[in-house]
Amino acid sequence: MTLEAACRLKPTDRMLELGAGMGLPGLWAALSSGVKTVLTDHHPGVLKLLARNVLLNHVEENAEVRKLSWEERPTWLEDCFDLVIGSDILYEEEWAEPLFSVAGAALKAGGRFLLANTIRSAKVISLHTMTRHAASHGLDWCDGGPPTVVQQSEIYVFRFQKVEKK
Numbered sequence: 001m002t003l004e005a006a007c008r009l010k011p012t013d014r015m016l017e018l019g020a021g022m023g024l025p026g027l028w029a030a031l032s033s034g035v036k037t038v039l040t041d042h043h044p045g046v047l048k049l050l051a052r053n054v055l056l057n058h059v060e061e062n063a064e065v066r067k068l069s070w071e072e073r074p075t076w077l078e079d080c081f082d083l084v085i086g087s088d089i090l091y092e093e094e095w096a097e098p099l100f101s102v103a104g105a106a107l108k109a110g111g112r113f114l115l116a117n118t119i120r121s122a123k124v125i126s127l128h129t130m131t132r133h134a135a136s137h138g139l140d141w142c143d144g145g146p147p148t149v150v151q152q153s154e155i156y157v158f159r160f161q162k163v164e165k166k
Helices: 003-007 025-035 044-056 092-105 128-135
Strands: 014-018 037-039 062-068 081-087 107-118 139-144 155-162
Touching: 003 014, 014 092, 025 037, 025 062, 025 081, 037 044, 037 107, 044 062, 062 081, 062 092, 081 155, 092 155, 107 128, 107 139, 128 155
Parallel strands: 014 037, 014 081, 037 062, 081 107
Antiparallel strands: 107 155, 139 155
16 A cells, blocks of 8 residues: 555645655655645754755645744644654654644644654553553544564554544
């Protein structure tokens, strides 16, 4: 299954990539499906790299680069994204709260958060801890995660969905 199929991307969707680094997933989405994509990071050097990669891949119409720290809530972020993605961005449990907070703030009701991450050790973050942080920001765990026996350095994909407000 492709990322596009897993995410059910449509050209009218808006996607946010958190901690984009080189921006490969977000650039791919902007290029392959025409999804309006915002690539974010907080490091100035990474932001320059992202801007260069947008130009090199000719996706200026569908992709933009913005500075974002997970503790911030700029007006452009609130409740306007259909999909938020993050790839290998959660290294320590202390960052789980700000990560799920920013994802929950950015998503429209019914929007999805897709987190691909390596389980570096049992001390980093468990599925239970992840779902607790997610739930506190209106995100329900859909599926994904490690099996009972965890092999370090394997990548797991976690899917969450923003709960409709009543």
